[in-house]
Amino acid sequence: MIGRLNHVAIAVRNIAAASALYRDKLGAAVSQAVPQPEHGVTTVFVTLPNTKIELLEPLGENSPIAKFLERNPDGGIHHLCYEVEDIRAARDRLKREGARVLGDGEPKIGAHGKPVLFLHPKDFAGTLIELEQA
Numbered sequence: 332m333i334g335r336l337n338h339v340a341i342a343v344r345n346i347a348a349a350s351a352l353y354r355d356k357l358g359a360a361v362s363q364a365v366p367q368p369e370h371g372v373t374t375v376f377v378t379l380p381n382t383k384i385e386l387l388e389p390l391g392e393n394s395p396i397a398k399f400l401e402r403n404p405d406g407g408i409h410h411l412c413y414e415v416e417d418i419r420a421a422r423d424r425l426k427r428e429g430a431r432v433l434g435d436g437e438p439k440i441g442a443h444g445k446p447v448l449f450l451h452p453k454d455f456a457g458t459l460i461e462l463e464q465a
């Protein structure tokens with residue numbers, strides 16, 4: 332059901348510092364920082380030949396990554412994003428199999444302008460999974 336690995340998301344305290352690390356030390360192509368107030372994060376995309384790295388910095392009072400950074404003060408891998416062809420069909424199949432979909436279960440428009448859903452990490456080997464409509 333899942334297809335390509337769309338991105339690996341890394342939560343960071345300082346997105347400028349993390350961007351410089353990827354750009355200058357690792358020699359990667361790094362986007363501008365984009366504030367996404369509706370998602371409570373600022374994002375930078377690092378484009379690699381086979382996938383992307385999404386750097387996330389908390390934005391605003393109720394950022395969904397604030398707690399993660401409290402537990403992981405140095406930052407760390409926050410979620411993996413897999414592409415699916417039909418996000419509603421994928422959701423329905425996963426729910427039938429007992430997986431928990433976060434939020435109200437309706438796909439939201441994610442950082443790339445495509446519908447996304449998140450799956451509970453306790454149901455997926457301790458990994459927060461984002462599904463994105465390909």
Ligand code: CO
Nearest residue numbers: 340385412461
């Ligand atoms: Co993501």
